[in-house]
Amino acid sequence: MHNTQSGTLSGTLFGQWTLHRAAIAGLFLALSLPVQADDAPADDFRQCVTGLRDHAIEAGVSEETARGVLAEVEHLDRVIELDRRQPEFTTTFADYLNRRVNEDRISNGRALLKEHGELLERVTEATGVPAPYLVAFWGLETNFGAYFGKMPVPSSLATLACDKRRSTFFTEQLTAALRIIDEGAIAPEQMEGSWAGAMGHVQFMPTVFLKHAVDGDGDGKRDLWNSLPDAMMSAGHFLRDLGWDGDYRWGREVLLPEDFDYAMADGRRLDLKQWNELGVTDAFGNALAGEPIKAALVVPSGHRGPAFLAYRNFNVIMGWNRSEFYAIAVGHLADRIAGAGELQNPPPEDQPNLSRNNILTLQQTLNDKGFESGKPDGIMGPATRSAIRDYQADNQRIADGYPSQDILNELTVNLDD
Structure with a gap:
């Protein structure tokens, strides 16, 4: 998924999400919609869905689609559970990269690059995005179409729209999903995706779909689930619209x-x-x-x-x-x-995974020692890395801003906590 593409939410979903919000409109929407409390009963959910239906119709969704689709949505407790779940440990770069760029994915990507060469060349000509990048996005998002997600998107988005945490954003996504159904891109019962609503081969959020998806096979529909030409051409258009520079690599x-x-x-x-x-x-x-x-x-x-x-x-x-x-x-x-070899300097695999609590302790300890990392928040951001660099420089270490095991030991950050 994406962010602006909100990425798959494994990383992908939240990217897409930052693209499409009008703050004032969002404020009025948040004030006008019923809010679903975390433990609200089914009656409250149905009342919220009624508000979502009325909002969708006011936004231009056909009454037939809004009433028909939303009459069938269900509150999915699993979606709320996944939305609330924050990863306890941050992954190391070595773990992240090795899981995603492995020999199977590379060999499959090369085979698909050849198999779909004509299509990918057409996308490159239209958008300027080279074929290996299109295949790489496809591989990271859905393992080349192997898994799109099995959640019913209308129910997932209705559940999240009726939850108070991010009601405005997911109301917008649900309305966009209904518009996608309205245009005939896919039947509502076939609209499946990630728990947060990312869909198809390249895991577009509904608002990203509406803005950037295109008909790549000429059948008059934008089908990112069943049409690889639609999916690849849409990915290329999205990257082009984000500013892809065809003269240079990444x-x-x-x-x-x-x-x-x-x-x-x-x-x-x-x-x-x-x-x-x-x-x-x-x-x-x-x-x-x-x-x-x-x-x-x-x-x-x-x-x-x-x-x-x-x-x-x-x-x-x-x-x-x-x-x-x-x-x-x-x-x-x-x-x-595209044929390049491995990294000349691969990431070390013995680096520590840090939990949010570990990072909070690290930040507080740095602050206590006079190395300002800002208000402790458990997130390894620029201020924390700057504080680590200052500590490292003050202690005759290589000041790379990275919390090595030695630095953690010196600052008494216990990874078992």
């Missing part, structure tokens, strides 16, 4: 000099010539080409792991899913599908 692995200042990995964008002057080379030790392109340095697992220069298309990928890990995985998988 980024590349690079090598950093031993005395590198890791504070440079703070999102700043420099020309390749400037990175060259700082001693950054390609993954094989060669000088970077002097192309007039800016890039940001990404070091996802500290100084022991790989480093990447991320180009503009890296940000486009993050428009699909707001995760640096996801963007690197898409780029690296696309490279491998």
Whole structure:
């Protein structure tokens, strides 16, 4: 899924979600709709659904679709459970990448690249997005169409729209889903997807579907479930609309000099010539080409792991899913599908998984020692990494901002807590 594509919610769903909200309209909608409490009885859910139906009709959904579909929706406790569940441990970059970019997925991707070469070439000509990237997104989102999700989308979205936590957002998604049914893209009983409403081969949220999905096979429908041409052409259009630059790749692995200042990995964008002057080379030790392109340095697992220069298309990928890990995985998988080899410096596999409580303890300890990480929130963000870098520099360590096991031990962060 996506974010702006709200990604699959494994990462994918929440990307899509940031695209489509009018704050004022959302405020009035939130005030006007019945709110479903977490433990509200069935009668309250039906009352909320009635409000959702009326809102959909006012938004232009046909009365026949709104009444017919919403009369059949059910409150799904499992959806609320999944929405509430937060992963207890953050995954390491090594675990994330190795699970998603593996030999099976690479070999399957290469086979599908060849099998669907004519279609993918047509998408590239229309959108500028190279075929290996399209296949990589397809592979990460649904394992090349192997699993779309089994949740009934209207019921999932009605359940979430009637839950107070994110009612406005999911009301918008439900209304969009009803409009998709209205246009004849798919029958309501066949509209299945993830628990949060991401759908089809490329896991579009309903609002993303309405804005970016296209008819790629010329049958007059936008069918992301049963038509691979529709799905691939829609993915290409979405990436193009997000700003894909067909002249450049996503980024590349690079090598950093031993005395590198890791504070440079703070999102700043420099020309390749400037990175060259700082001693950054390609993954094989060669000088970077002097192309007039800016890039940001990404070091996802500290100084022991790989480093990447991320180009503009890296940000486009993050428009699909707001995760640096996801963007690197898409780029690296696309490279491998196109024939490139493994990373020259693979991520270390012995790094610690941190729970939210571990990160809270780390932040509080850094603050107590005078290394300002901001208000502890359990999220490893830029302020926390900056505080770790300051602590590392103050203690004659490589200041990469990464919470290694040694640093955690020194700051008495117990991973068993």
